[in-house]
Amino acid sequence: MPTFDYAPAPESRAVVNLQPSYGLFINGEFVDGSGTAFKTINPATEESLAEVAEATTDDVDRAVKAARAAYRGVWGRMSGADRGKYLFRIARIMQERSRELAVLETLDNGKPIKESRDVDVPLAAAHFFYHAGWADKLGYAALGPDPRPLGVVGQVIPWNFPLLMLAWKIAPALACGNTVVLKPAETTPLTALLFAQICQQADLPPGVVNIVTGAGPTGQAIVDHPGIDKIAFTGSTGVGKMIARSIAGTRKRATLELGGKAANIVFDDAPLDQTIEGIVNGIFFNQGQVCCAGSRLLVQESIADDVERRLKRRLATLRVGDPMDKNTDVGAINSRRQLDRITELSAAGEAEGATRWDTDCPLPKNGFWFRPTVFTGVSQSHRIAQEEIFGPVLSVLTFRTPAEAVAKANNTPYGLSAGVWTEKGSRILWMADQLRAGVVWANTFNQFDPTSPFGGYKESGYGREGGRHGLEAYVQTGGVA
Amino acid sequence: MTVLDTAVDPAAGSTEDPAARARDLLGVSRLTDTSLTRWLHALPGVDQVGAEARAASLGTRSIKTTSKAWAIDLAISMIDLTTLEGADTPGKVRGLATRALTPDPADLTTPSPAAVCVYGDMVPFAREVLGHSGVRIAAVATAFPSGRASMPVKLADTRDAVAAGADEIDMVIDRGAFLAGHYRQVFDEIAAVKAACRRPDGTSARLKVIMETGELVTYDNVRRASWLSMLAGGDFIKTSTGKISPAATLPVTLIMLEAVRDWREVTGQQLGVKPAGGIRTSKDAIKFLVAVNEVAGPEWLDNHWFRFGASSLLNDLILQRQRLAIGAYSGSDYVPDDAPSLY
Numbered sequence: 001m002p003t004f005d006y007a008p009a010p011e012s013r014a015v016v017n018l019q020p021s022y023g024l025f026i027n028g029e030f031v032d033g034s035g036t037a038f039k040t041i042n043p044a045t046e047e048s049l050a051e052v053a054e055a056t057t058d059d060v061d062r063a064v065k066a067a068r069a070a071y072r073g074v075w076g077r078m079s080g081a082d083r084g085k086y087l088f089r090i091a092r093i094m095q096e097r098s099r100e101l102a103v104l105e106t107l108d109n110g111k112p113i114k115e116s117r118d119v120d121v122p123l124a125a126a127h128f129f130y131h132a133g134w135a136d137k138l139g140y141a142a143l144g145p146d147p148r149p150l151g152v153v154g155q156v157i158p159w160n161f162p163l164l165m166l167a168w169k170i171a172p173a174l175a176c177g178n179t180v181v182l183k184p185a186e187t188t189p190l191t192a193l194l195f196a197q198i199c200q201q202a203d204l205p206p207g208v209v210n211i212v213t214g215a216g217p218t219g220q221a222i223v224d225h226p227g228i229d230k231i232a233f234t235g236s237t238g239v240g241k242m243i244a245r246s247i248a249g250t251r252k253r254a255t256l257e258l259g260g261k262a263a264n265i266v267f268d269d270a271p272l273d274q275t276i277e278g279i280v281n282g283i284f285f286n287q288g289q290v291c292c293a294g295s296r297l298l299v300q301e302s303i304a305d306d307v308e309r310r311l312k313r314r315l316a317t318l319r320v321g322d323p324m325d326k327n328t329d330v331g332a333i334n335s336r337r338q339l340d341r342i343t344e345l346s347a348a349g350e351a352e353g354a355t356r357w358d359t360d361c362p363l364p365k366n367g368f369w370f371r372p373t374v375f376t377g378v379s380q381s382h383r384i385a386q387e388e389i390f391g392p393v394l395s396v397l398t399f400r401t402p403a404e405a406v407a408k409a410n411n412t413p414y415g416l417s418a419g420v421w422t423e424k425g426s427r428i429l430w431m432a433d434q435l436r437a438g439v440v441w442a443n444t445f446n447q448f449d450p451t452s453p454f455g456g457y458k459e460s461g462y463g464r465e466g467g468r469h470g471l472e473a474y475v476q477t478g479g480v481a
Numbered sequence: 482m483t484v485l486d487t488a489v490d491p492a493a494g495s496t497e498d499p500a501a502r503a504r505d506l507l508g509v510s511r512l513t514d515t516s517l518t519r520w521l522h523a524l525p526g527v528d529q530v531g532a533e534a535r536a537a538s539l540g541t542r543s544i545k546t547t548s549k550a551w552a553i554d555l556a557i558s559m560i561d562l563t564t565l566e567g568a569d570t571p572g573k574v575r576g577l578a579t580r581a582l583t584p585d586p587a588d589l590t591t592p593s594p595a596a597v598c599v600y601g602d603m604v605p606f607a608r609e610v611l612g613h614s615g616v617r618i619a620a621v622a623t624a625f626p627s628g629r630a631s632m633p634v635k636l637a638d639t640r641d642a643v644a645a646g647a648d649e650i651d652m653v654i655d656r657g658a659f660l661a662g663h664y665r666q667v668f669d670e671i672a673a674v675k676a677a678c679r680r681p682d683g684t685s686a687r688l689k690v691i692m693e694t695g696e697l698v699t700y701d702n703v704r705r706a707s708w709l710s711m712l713a714g715g716d717f718i719k720t721s722t723g724k725i726s727p728a729a730t731l732p733v734t735l736i737m738l739e740a741v742r743d744w745r746e747v748t749g750q751q752l753g754v755k756p757a758g759g760i761r762t763s764k765d766a767i768k769f770l771v772a773v774n775e776v777a778g779p780e781w782l783d784n785h786w787f788r789f790g791a792s793s794l795l796n797d798l799i800l801q802r803q804r805l806a807i808g809a810y811s812g813s814d815y816v817p818d819d820a821p822s823l824y
Contacts, residue, residue, distance in 0.1 A: 009543035274531025
């Protein structure tokens with residue numbers, strides 16, 4: 001039998017000009033940090049990419065003051081039309097430098113280049129284009145006659161979609177007239193720092209965007225800083241609760257986009273071949289390191305065996321390995337710490353009696369890797385059905401009736417997203433009405449668009465990002481009598 | 482769709498009595514429009530957006546260097562080199578057949594296409610040139626391309642081509658009957674043409690069933706027509722005549738590859754797929770091969786199971802082959818073309 005071996009098709013990293021060390025981006029320029037610099041590594045090889053400054057409380061204070069000055073002096077009083085011009089300019093530069101951003105994202109994060117190239121970077125640019133359009137139309141966004149900016153916004157983002165989460169945070173904040181102090185995750189700071197260069201290239205007034213790198217203490221310093229008017233956070237539910245506690249009793253507002261344990265629900269009349277693709281995309285996109293990942297597959301018992309067989313056949317064709325190869329489908333796990341967590345929870349799944357299966361594909365020697373894994377025979381009471389694994393691990397459960405599917409899907413502390421697969425339109429509408437999840441996808445999964453609000457129910461957080469709803473998080477609404 | 486416990490004997494089923502096998506597969510005592518409708522409409526639906534997204538994602542595979550060279554040769558070997566024009570002459574057909582024997586006189590390692598595909602009356606002229614070279618002769622039949630003729634005419638057309646020496650018959654289904662839900666009629670016509678492919682010595686020309694997917698329009702229809710064609714005894718399911726646009730799109734071919742994959746699971750019988758019409762570049766051809774590889778499986782990467790119906794595709798494949806060999810683009814003047822289109 002012939003074999004169609006795809007020869008290596010590596011994307012060139014020559015397009016990226018990596019500096020040996022990076023400072024903090026405060027008031028429009030790169031400055032040294034006062035803390036202990038740390039290394040950021042390529043999770044696919046464990047090679048060190050660059051040294052990054054750590055921002056201390058003092059550095060954060062400087063950043064907040066710069067943001068406040070820019071808010072008072074320039075950005076807060078600039079016309080929406082002019083803010084829009086800057087945002088359009090940033091969006092266009094992101095498109096022009098898209099290859100550079102994609103390569104850097106893949107190097108720092110470990111995600112396949114085809115995802116950073118086709119999803120992360122285009123969507124990030126789209127968020128700037130979309131919000132650029134709102135900047136001079138806020139009066140018509142049903143936010144009241146004269147929506148005002150909040151002031152200085154502190155933003156803390158995760159490592160799974162470093163540039164995209166930055167765009168989700170910065171674009172609406174700036175469009176509404178706020179200035180920002182943003183902290184990227186400590187394992188993935190590089191595209192945020194490249195974005196800082198893009199802000200310089202776009203002649204964005206100094207202080208409108210400030211980027212401070214560091215780990216938890218730097219984030220805490222932002223949250224605790226009295227000069228911050230609002231916190232926007234995406235990350236784990238645990239940290240989200242800490243933030244909520246920290247700001248309780250202060251004037252600060254917050255939007256929190258936290259964890260998830262989404263149900264991907266497959267009825268017996270689903271379009272099967274596309275459903276299999278949707279299941280794969282739901283849990284193996286970005287190595288499953290997606291807060292809205294379809295990590296619980298709820299499949300109607302009458303077709304469970306067929307779905308399982310088709311799914312495994314499809315998973316055997318996934319190409320796991322070098323994220324820089326254009327044909328790679330599943331890349332590296334972002335960090336040793338995350339890999340340990342995935343490993344630990346998967347072991348717990350086995351110990352609790354679920355049946356473990358993986359693709360048995362070869363894995364590279366260096367770096368952090370986890371094979372696409374499927375657990376069958378999973379019960380609601382298993383840890384792998386309850387806890388967010390945040391990795392390429394699918395838990396398969398079954399149901400018999402639509403009501404049972406709804407009950408099981410909602411039986412989780414989370415409520416970020418859900419998927420429904422059926423050819424019956426009326427059932428889609430009924431399910432969407434019953435599911436307590438911020439996003440319900442019908443016959444698709446993990447589709448994102450700047451026009452569509454995204455956010456959670458229950459412990460998946462509060463506030464929405466994207467769409468008209470997302471603007472509400474960045475303005476004072478009020479009427480003029 | 483569940484896998485049968487007892488696989489049907491493919492040889493007995495496909496060549497002897499398609500109706501008996503169909504009754505067995507459907508679990509019915511009589512094959513009627515109703516029973517066929519029930520069976521075909523129970524196939525899982527196709528979500529258009531999802532199917533097109535999957536095809537697009539297969540199209541992003543990056544096939545370079547050694548794998549590109551391998552894929553180009555495979556694609557050349559899968560071509561049904563085609564001329565189906567009212568203006569065809571014996572001279573043009575001889576030229577096409579000569580080309581099939583020596584696709585690139587500057588590089589004799591270039592593989593031959595699988596077959597030449599011509600109208601039935603042109604078969605003898607192709608045979609003069611091809612002899613027993615191994616390059617097969619496919620003839621279109623059954624009132625190609627419209628299929629609008631009576632059954633006796635279609636069968637005579639088929640027998641005539643087989644008698645003239647065609648190795649393969651490319652028939653068209655009655656799309657009107659299919660769209661009207663007369664599935665039994667479509668089934669009977671395919672089965673009858675299949676029987677007409679039989680030679681006096683007991684062997685049979687392989688039958689490709691052209692569904693003209695551009696006229697079926699929906700992917701659900703493509704899936705149902707594929708299963709109906711396989712059930713009725715087709716050896717190949719083929720997208721198009723090349724006379725209707727759109728012809729062979731990647732999503733349509735994807736649906737058909739899923740159909741032959743699933744058919745083999747149900748019956749144990751492997752059948753072929755032939756996209757035809759509109760595939761003109763090496764880049765496109767390689768996307769189709771990626772789809773074959775990842776959807777149907779590597780067992781289909783052989784010209785016994787997969788064909789491209791094309792005329793100009795060979796030119797571009799040879800151009801790309803030359804580029805890989807010499808490192809620069811030569812140009813169309815370096816690719817001999819015996820059968821340029823008149824239009």
